[in-house]
Amino acid sequence: MSGNGDDNRNAGRWGEDPGRPASSPQFGPANPAQADPAQTGAQSFPGYSGYSSYPGQPGYAGTADQPVEDPEGQGGEGQVAVAAGVKEPRRFSTPAVAGMMVAVGVAASLLTGLIVNSAGSDSSSGTTFSTTVIGDREQASATPEEGTVEAVAQKVLPSVVSIQVTSGQTASEGSGSLISSDGLILTNNHVVSDAGSGASITVTTNDGAQYDATVVATDPQTDIAVIQAVGASGLTPITIGDPDALQVGQSVVAIGSPLGLSSTVTSGIVSAKDRPVQAGGESGGEASLIDAIQTDAAINPGNSGGALVNLNGELVGIPSVIATLGGTSGESGSIGLGFAIPADQAMETAQQLIDNGKASHPVIGAQVDTRETTTVGAVIAEVTAGGPAEEAGLKAGDVVTKVDDRVVDSGVSLIAAIRSHTVGDEVTLTVTDSNGDNQHEIKVTLSASE
Incomplete structure (x- = not known):
């Protein structure tokens, strides 16, 4: 260090x-x-x-590397349809x-200032301050x-x-x-x-x-x-x-x-x-x-x-x-x-x-859905041909529930977990089908983003 x-x-x-x-x-x-x-x-x-959301900010899109969103929830051309339904919006106890x-x-x-009260009998006496020293000055300067x-x-x-x-x-x-x-x-x-x-x-x-x-x-x-x-x-x-x-x-x-x-x-x-x-x-x-x-x-x-x-x-x-x-x-x-x-x-x-002059990031070679769904885990929306995920046997529709021992409960969670690693790391993904059945593990070697 x-x-x-x-x-x-x-x-x-x-x-x-x-x-x-x-x-x-x-x-x-x-x-x-x-x-x-x-x-x-x-x-x-x-x-x-x-x-x-931040005014004027677009929804986050990318690859699973980076997430894929369907903000309107309509599916359609160029959008990924996910079998799982959308969760009910989370409720908060505060009014805001x-x-x-x-x-x-x-x-x-921004103007940040210190406002003090004037002390004295009239405006011409100026502003005075009353201070009290508390404690031992020598003690205050001690290491x-x-x-x-x-x-x-x-x-x-x-x-x-x-x-x-x-x-x-x-x-x-x-x-x-x-x-x-x-x-x-x-x-x-x-x-x-x-x-x-x-x-x-x-x-x-x-x-x-x-x-x-x-x-x-x-x-x-x-x-x-x-x-x-x-x-x-x-x-x-x-x-x-x-x-x-x-x-x-x-x-x-x-x-x-x-x-x-x-x-x-x-x-x-x-x-x-x-x-x-x-x-x-x-x-x-x-x-x-x-x-x-x-x-x-x-x-x-x-x-x-x-x-x-x-x-x-x-x-x-x-x-x-x-x-x-x-x-x-x-x-x-x-x-x-x-x-x-x-x-x-x-x-x-x-x-x-x-x-x-630039940075690359670890990826698995797949896209995930970042919308909230009733599925617990990250729903794989698309797998990149020839990428690490495809080579490991990951398929569209699979649900990733863990990266090594770390629990994954959403698409964003999967992206964050993958990005905490280094290009070339081998990670173990725990995977189920869309119904939560057929749980199995696959090993994926992370590649660099382009």
Whole structure:
């Protein structure tokens, strides 16, 4: 595992997980950063009834690699008809329906200030402040105990940056983690997706130093991007941890720039692991899928691309998506449902982007239906001729209920499970027919997406 001050870019140094090889599994899929909060809508779990969709976002389609949807449920030419019926929409106990949204901060329309009351006999006396010192100043400056949130903050803050993208009259903000001493930064694709012609990117470190930045490469499918702080040197790269070692209930800390408030530290626990989350892309862009770490640490617009770390100060996730309450109230802050891309998957994608300028993803060579059905599992809609799935004996109409020991309950769940592996991995699929009978296992060697 790399320590602070060491570059994370070289093969074998991206996290060196105890239970993983140096080349971590490729990740096919997430989203919290870059749109005006007034314009930010709720994202969705496509195929998950009960979640409203981001305005203007298309349904997620792709191959099973990536899902195939029939949004109208009508079948028809070019659409896959599935024997199983559609489930009843899920009901929620709250008046508003929860939705997925990107955590984005927009500087152009946001003014955050501290309001103080004036003290004195008249307006000419000016504003005064009354302060009380609590505790021992010497005690406050003592080195914090290892494993505390305070110790984590001191270790990690120098490795997390705020990112501002300015285009014309608008500016949006997100976060990022330093992965090399010369300014390579890991962030979300949706944080920098608007950094096209005429746009500029500014990176600000914890000590206030500012750098212009350029985009190295992006991968919308996984919502991962790498940018370069121009002329940077001597920076402190973040230490990479092992997300597989996380346990539900374990304490974690989120660090980023929510609502433009740089170097913000919040804490919580791991609420769940292997949570399939699908979110629409920014401004109608490509949707992304994330095999997420769920946390109740407060994550808000602007936290996207930042750091979710364990109490050793090691990066375990990239905050990317939050659930919000829908309705007309416009609520878009944290409700304790945040989702982060596992660090090993993010780093595997980042390494490919640095080395090749693009990333490939593991696939089985089949398409799955992501609509909700009464079938428990992932319904195979179509099998690619000559692909790994066909060679293994998988057929259209089959239902996949497990990948190795991991339960699969939907098409999105199957995609997330496959994307948590690496190209060339052999996985065991538990398969039944459309009636849930004839259960058997098949082995599939994952190929690379084109």
